[in-house]
Amino acid sequence: MASFLFTTIFCALIYLADFFMFSVGTDTLSANQTIADGQTLISQNQNFELGFFYPGTSGNRFLGIWYKDTPDVVVWVANRNDPIKDSDEVFFKVAENGSLVIIRDETIIWSSNSTGVTSNPILQLLNTGNLVLVDKTSDFLWQSFDYPGDTRLPGMRMVYNSNPGLEKHLTSWKSNENPSSGSFIYRIENQGLPEMVILRDGVKIYRSGTWNGVYINVPTFYNLVYKPGLVFDKDNKLISFYDSYNNSILTRLTIDQSGLLHRYTMNERKDGWNLVYTIPKDPCDDYGKCGPNGICRVDKVPICECMEGFAPKFKPDWDFQDWSGGCTRITPLSCPNGDGFLEVTGVKYPAMLGFWLNTSMSFSECRDECLRKCNCTAYAQPYINNGGSGCLMWFGDLIDTRVLPGADMNQNIYIRLPVSELESPSDPKNKKKNRPAKVVLISVASGILISVVLCVGVFVLARRKRQAAERKSEDLELPSFSFATIAAATNNFSEENIIGEGGFGPVYKGNLSSEEEIAVKRLSETSGQGFEEFKNEVILFAKLQHSNLVRLLGCCINGDERMLIYEYLHNKSLDYLIFDQNRRTMLTWPKRYDVIMGIARGMLYLHQDSRLKIIHRDLKTSNILLDETLNPKISDFGLARTFRGDQFMARTRRVVGTYGYMAPEYAIDGKFSVKSDVFSLGVVILEIVSGKKNRGFNHRDHHHSLLGHAWLLWKDNKALELMDECLNDSFIESQVKRCIQVGLLCIQKLAEDRPVMSSVLFMLGCEGAVLSEPKEPGFFMERSSVDVENVTPTSKDSIRGTITITELEPR
Ligand SMILES: *[C@@H]1O[C@H](CO)[C@@H](O)[C@H](O)[C@H]1NC(C)=O
Ligand SMILES: *[C@@H]1O[C@H](CO)[C@@H](O)[C@H](O)[C@H]1NC(C)=O
Ligand SMILES: *[C@@H]1O[C@H](CO)[C@@H](O)[C@H](O)[C@H]1NC(C)=O
Ligand SMILES: *[C@@H]1O[C@H](CO)[C@@H](O)[C@H](O)[C@H]1NC(C)=O
Ligand SMILES: *[C@@H]1O[C@H](CO)[C@@H](O)[C@H](O)[C@H]1NC(C)=O
Ligand SMILES: *[C@@H]1O[C@H](CO)[C@@H](O)[C@H](O)[C@H]1NC(C)=O
Numbered sequence: 001m002a003s004f005l006f007t008t009i010f011c012a013l014i015y016l017a018d019f020f021m022f023s024v025g026t027d028t029l030s031a032n033q034t035i036a037d038g039q040t041l042i043s044q045n046q047n048f049e050l051g052f053f054y055p056g057t058s059g060n061r062f063l064g065i066w067y068k069d070t071p072d073v074v075v076w077v078a079n080r081n082d083p084i085k086d087s088d089e090v091f092f093k094v095a096e097n098g099s100l101v102i103i104r105d106e107t108i109i110w111s112s113n114s115t116g117v118t119s120n121p122i123l124q125l126l127n128t129g130n131l132v133l134v135d136k137t138s139d140f141l142w143q144s145f146d147y148p149g150d151t152r153l154p155g156m157r158m159v160y161n162s163n164p165g166l167e168k169h170l171t172s173w174k175s176n177e178n179p180s181s182g183s184f185i186y187r188i189e190n191q192g193l194p195e196m197v198i199l200r201d202g203v204k205i206y207r208s209g210t211w212n213g214v215y216i217n218v219p220t221f222y223n224l225v226y227k228p229g230l231v232f233d234k235d236n237k238l239i240s241f242y243d244s245y246n247n248s249i250l251t252r253l254t255i256d257q258s259g260l261l262h263r264y265t266m267n268e269r270k271d272g273w274n275l276v277y278t279i280p281k282d283p284c285d286d287y288g289k290c291g292p293n294g295i296c297r298v299d300k301v302p303i304c305e306c307m308e309g310f311a312p313k314f315k316p317d318w319d320f321q322d323w324s325g326g327c328t329r330i331t332p333l334s335c336p337n338g339d340g341f342l343e344v345t346g347v348k349y350p351a352m353l354g355f356w357l358n359t360s361m362s363f364s365e366c367r368d369e370c371l372r373k374c375n376c377t378a379y380a381q382p383y384i385n386n387g388g389s390g391c392l393m394w395f396g397d398l399i400d401t402r403v404l405p406g407a408d409m410n411q412n413i414y415i416r417l418p419v420s421e422l423e424s425p426s427d428p429k430n431k432k433k434n435r436p437a438k439v440v441l442i443s444v445a446s447g448i449l450i451s452v453v454l455c456v457g458v459f460v461l462a463r464r465k466r467q468a469a470e471r472k473s474e475d476l477e478l479p480s481f482s483f484a485t486i487a488a489a490t491n492n493f494s495e496e497n498i499i500g501e502g503g504f505g506p507v508y509k510g511n512l513s514s515e516e517e518i519a520v521k522r523l524s525e526t527s528g529q530g531f532e533e534f535k536n537e538v539i540l541f542a543k544l545q546h547s548n549l550v551r552l553l554g555c556c557i558n559g560d561e562r563m564l565i566y567e568y569l570h571n572k573s574l575d576y577l578i579f580d581q582n583r584r585t586m587l588t589w590p591k592r593y594d595v596i597m598g599i600a601r602g603m604l605y606l607h608q609d610s611r612l613k614i615i616h617r618d619l620k621t622s623n624i625l626l627d628e629t630l631n632p633k634i635s636d637f638g639l640a641r642t643f644r645g646d647q648f649m650a651r652t653r654r655v656v657g658t659y660g661y662m663a664p665e666y667a668i669d670g671k672f673s674v675k676s677d678v679f680s681l682g683v684v685i686l687e688i689v690s691g692k693k694n695r696g697f698n699h700r701d702h703h704h705s706l707l708g709h710a711w712l713l714w715k716d717n718k719a720l721e722l723m724d725e726c727l728n729d730s731f732i733e734s735q736v737k738r739c740i741q742v743g744l745l746c747i748q749k750l751a752e753d754r755p756v757m758s759s760v761l762f763m764l765g766c767e768g769a770v771l772s773e774p775k776e777p778g779f780f781m782e783r784s785s786v787d788v789e790n791v792t793p794t795s796k797d798s799i800r801g802t803i804t805i806t807e808l809e810p811r
Contacts, residue, residue, distance in 0.1 A: 029123040034091040037061070042068060045127040047250065048075070052090070056177030060085055063092050063102055063110075064179070065129055065144065067250070069270050075129055075151040075252060076144050078102065079110035080179040094123050098133060098141055114142035129153045149179065152253040157231075157240040158196075160188035168240075172255045184259040191352035193382055193392070194230065194239050198280075200259055204287050206280045207400060209348035212411060213383030216241065251276075258770030260759070267752060274752050281758035282604065283765045284402040288351075291326025292397035295344070298405065299546055299605060301598070301631070307398070308342050309421035326397070334418045335374035341367065341414035342422060348402045349380060349413060354395035357382060366391030370416065377416050384410040405608065479542050479554030481565055486510065486556045490520055509568060517568035518553060522561070534562060544614075548602030550625055550635035566635065570628055573635075574684075575621040578691050578724075588730040591630055592688050596739055598632040599624060600764055603681055604757040606634075607674045615672055619680035620661045621687055660695035660705075664778040665751055675751035678760060679778060682746025686710050689739055691724030707747050707777045714744055714774065739764065744774035 027043050029035065040051035049068040052061050060083035065076040079102055084090055090104045098117030102110040114133060121135045130153070131144035145156045150172050152158065159168040169187030173179045185199045193210035208216055211230055231240045243253070250266035260280070264273040283289060283303055284296035290304035291313070297303055304318075306327035312318035314325040333339055356376075361369070363381060370376040375395045382392040404411065489510030490497045499519065500507040508520040538555045545551070556563040574595065577583045587595070599619075606614040616634065623636045663679035665671045683694050686706055697706040704712065710722050719740045723731060742763050748754050753775055755763065763769050 027125045029094055031094050031096050031121050034093040036089065036091055041125045043125045043127050043129070047127065048125055048129040050125050050131060052092070055179060058177040060178070061090070062179055065125070065131060070272065073273070074179070075153060076131070076149050077179040078112070080149060081181060082110045083180070084109060094121050094133065096121075098135070100133065100142070112142055116141055128155050130155070150255050152243070154243055154251060157242045158188050160190045160194060160239040170255045172257050172259065175257055182257055184255055184257075186255045186261060188239060188241050190239055192355055192357045193352060194241070196241070198255070198259055198261065205259065206285055206287055207351060210352065210382070213385040260769075272750070272752050275756055278756060278759040278762065280762055282761050286766070288324070288400045290323045292399055293327040294323055294401070295347070296402040299601065301547055307344070307401070307415055309415070309417040331418050331421050333374070333416065336372070338419050339371060339416050340419050340422050341379075342417050343412055343414055345412045346404050347411055347413050348400070348404055349392070349411060350378070350394055350398040351400045353399060356393040356395070358391045360389060361391040363388050363391070366393070367414070369393070378413055380411070380413040479538070481554055481556045483556055483558040485512070486520055486563060486565070489518060493522070519566040519568045520556075521564040521566065523563065538564070544605075546602055546605040547631065548598045548633055549605065550633045569625040569633060572626065573622045574624040574626060574632065574688070577626070578621065578688060579693055584691055584724065585726050587630070589727045589732060589736065590730065592727070593735055593739070595624070595626075595630065595632045596685055596688055597761070597764060599634060599684060600681065600757065600761045602632070602634040603677060604761050607677065607757045615674060616677050616680075617672055618658055618661070619677055619684060620658050621684055624684070660693070663751065664749060673751060674756060675754045678746045678754045678757060681757075681760065682743045683707065685739055685743035685746065686722070689724065689736060689743065690722045691726065705779060708780050710740065711744060711774070711777050711780065714740065734767070738771070741771050741774060744777065745771065747777040748775045749778040749780065750775070
């Protein structure tokens with residue numbers, strides 16, 4: 001690769017050699033030519049620019065490379081740890097011996113220390129953003145890609161080497177104004193199998209999960225645009241990792257001052273950046289979140305569980321959500337003769353602490369070997385693409401295991417348990433849990449055991465088959481209810497059963513039986529949707545399962561009429577509680593915080609973790625329903641539009657949603673994306689914290705909406721004044737402030753400034769996360785001058801009960 005590039009450059013150089021004196025402003029610099037403050041080199045494709053810059057207001061000067069179209073985004077800094085503090089004249093040049101130097105007053109402030117030049121060294125800023133030094137004789141003598149800063153550009157390699165001098169990793173800046181080396185490092189680690197880790201002051205805070213032969217991270221991050229590449233040298237010592245890309249897309253990976261990795265791509269207008277993803281993306285990414293032998297599931301409340309056969313080591317701490325103590329075995333192992341294995345599917349493998357790896361061993365040999373070693377606690381296949389061979393074993397506690405989002409993952413681990421702890425079909429305790437785990441029992445020496453095991457095995461197999469068959473029929477069938485059933489359940493659609501009404505028609509409460517209550521949404525118009533389309537949508541939505549989503553049970557079709565049947569929830573909707581003088585006190589701060597977290601989890605599931613990518617488009621407090629334990633559930637997918645996973649943004653001619661919650665680009669241009677949902681979530685968060693409605697908000701000092709009010713308070717450092725007074729007895733200051741800040745980040749005017757849902761969840765849930773400063777919110781204007789509602793051609797805001805839908809005609 002490097003040599004190919006070199007050939008290209010070399011040819012270009014020979015061609016240019018006649019002209020020899022290059023003027024500054026082109027992409028090359030020859031010996032003795034200088035770059036002074038204000039002068040720059042620009043890559044041929046006009047994407048990158050090199051020169052002196054002053055970050056922030058510090059007054060310090062650095063030599064760096066940035067994107068020409070977005071000069072604020074600096075991708076590399078030469079003298080990051082040697083700032084130029086005064087305003088004296090300085091020059092950057094290539095010395096005759098090939099050293100790159102920054103000189104002030106004849107003294108060298110910074111030097112690249114590169115040497116070995118034979119003649120006429122030339123420095124060039126390549127189209128990739130790589131600054132390279134070449135002469136007529138050899139390969140790159142020096143290149144900036146060998147000295148990464150906080151940004152990885154396509155083609156740049158991260159290198160693992162046991163010699164720290166040869167390692168190449170990213171290091172965060174100290175602050176926005178100070179590019180010197182900060183606390184966070186993003187690097188490759190290779191304990192047997194390579195993986196990416198983030199360190200804070202040398203302590204591991206995140207690991208990607210091991211290279212499995214195909215990818216080195218949660219695969220949902222990869223698509224056609226990004227592909228990871230991993231290169232081992234002959235003796236497996238030097239490993240480098242890079243991203244290969246579609247060249248037509250500008251992209252970068254940056255580790256920020258708070259240790260978050262962000263992947264950005266340049267937007268179509270080439271004047272700003274879209275945030276594609278952030279790592280860590282949820283609390284389960286925190287290294288060792290659930291302690292030894294715990295397992296993290298981001299869609300569960302609480303997120304940590306002990307592995308099957310284990311129980312919390314310190315129960316009171318565990319119950320208070322301090323999971324660091326982890327779990328211990330309920331029953332000790334009975335090695336060598338009484339153990340088996342429990343399969344846990346779709347996991348990020350535990351950390352490579354005590355392990356043993358053999359890449360050629362077969363899977364059954366692996367199992368036998370693990371059984372034979374009494375200190376082996378689990379085994380798995382290291383690679384998902386190696387035809388089933390290879391053996392990875394762990395010894396001791398299993399740390400940092402998590403369930404991966406995304407359904408069809410082949411990363412399964414087999415946890416060693418005594419046979420007595422393995423799930424057996426006759427055990428009612430285990431039946432209830434209904435885990436996706438399967439049991440693999442291993443026959444061992446004792447004859448009695450063999451027959452017992454055989455019986456159990458047959459039983460398990462039979463049960464598994466039955467379950468699979470049940471699941472299959474579920475997949476295919478439209479979950480539908482007969483009209484007669486629904487009519488009976490709703491007392492023949494009696495007026496008294498109506499619990500809400502909106503643009504799409506009335507919602508009825510119904511009773512299927514004495515226990516089973518349902519909510520029936522009767523769609524008044526067919527919305528031009530064909531029967532097949534409707535049916536498919538119902539099948540899709542009925543498959544969504546998350547503790548923070550209202551469950552769609554099925555549908556009912558009667559002639560032209562269509563109805564959706566949902567689970568019924570008792571505590572009404574969030575707006576019914578938080579905006580009411582008396583009922584608001586039911587929701588103390590800890591409850592409200594849980595509600596906020598729950599909504600964010602539900603939204604993350606819709607955006608990212610369900611098999612579809614779903615934009616809700618009408619998230620608002622009245623669409624959040626609460627169950628008996630005040631667990632929030634997002635409802636009303638009537639407006640949801642499914643996205644294909646690779647689609648970032650769509651545009652609609654028919655804007656449907658609710659004013660006060662709609663993002664500017666959606667309300668005005670009809671553009672909706674995950675970021676318009678993030679905006680709505682921001683409004684919901686601020687409403688929950690303040691107990692006030694965004695729409696209809698009044699303040700004696702100004703005419704701003706709740707959003708503007710929140711931002712003004714934030715800027716005045718009085719954010720806490722936004723909080724509902726009724727929380728005075730229960731609030732936790734840092735949490736409230738964090739929620740307000742996250743709310744403000746979500747409602748920022750520009751969609752690209754808003755975080756994605758995974759970052760929202762991370763920022764809300766992570767005590768230590770350093771958050772960026774919110775910019776101006778959308779619709780920040782006093783309503784006396786420009787009324788936001790002016791953009792509403794017809795608005796039919798409704799009505800009674802919990803469901804409000806506003807429809808707009810196409811513009
Ligand atoms: C660079 O400057 C040195 C000393 O000033 C001189 O000897 C040398 O010839 C110059 N090189 C080029 C390529 O102009
Ligand atoms: C290269 O040249 C620079 C400037 O002339 C000088 O300061 C430096 O010591 C030289 N480096 C080597 C290794 O000779
Ligand atoms: C170059 O060498 C000097 C002296 O050894 C050292 O202080 C400086 O940090 C080096 N520069 C770089 C960029 O490594
Ligand atoms: C690269 O991206 C462009 C524009 O998005 C697309 O047209 C092209 O097909 C992509 N090429 C590859 C190889 O994916
Ligand atoms: C790995 O397993 C294979 C097959 O069992 C065996 O031949 C080989 O010696 C093992 N390698 C090591 C290093 O244990
Ligand atoms: C596990 O036990 C084997 C012998 O069965 C021993 O060789 C190995 O060192 C032990 N490993 C650990 C991590 O204790």
